[in-house]
Amino acid sequence: MSFLLRIIILNIVVLPATLSIYSDQYNAIDAAIFLIALAYAVFYIYLPRLRDAAIPAWLLIFAIIPFIDKIFSILLLFKASVINWKSPETEETEQDAAANP
Secondary structure, eight states, X not given: OHHHHHHHHHHHHHHHHHHHHTSSOOOHHHHHXXXXXXXXXXXXXXXXXXXXXXXXXXXXXXXXXXTHHHHHHHHHHHSOOOSOOOOHHHHHHHHHHHHOO
């Protein structure tokens, strides 16, 4: 769920800068916002999600292509995680069961 939330916030913040880059009203501030947001997205949003889903990191190339990144985000959103997160209660119960055969 945090992946979805971070992608939505990032797209809301970056959308005006992205649209101005592809129009005639291009300026350096919009380009800087776009590049900083792109670096943040690659290293702090997409890469951890790729590792979580056991997908090769070279597929990050899809995250930096405009408009393809939206489709890539949707695919990552529905990809199941391979990491088995356990709650502390579950670990304690398993340890108690192993200690008391």
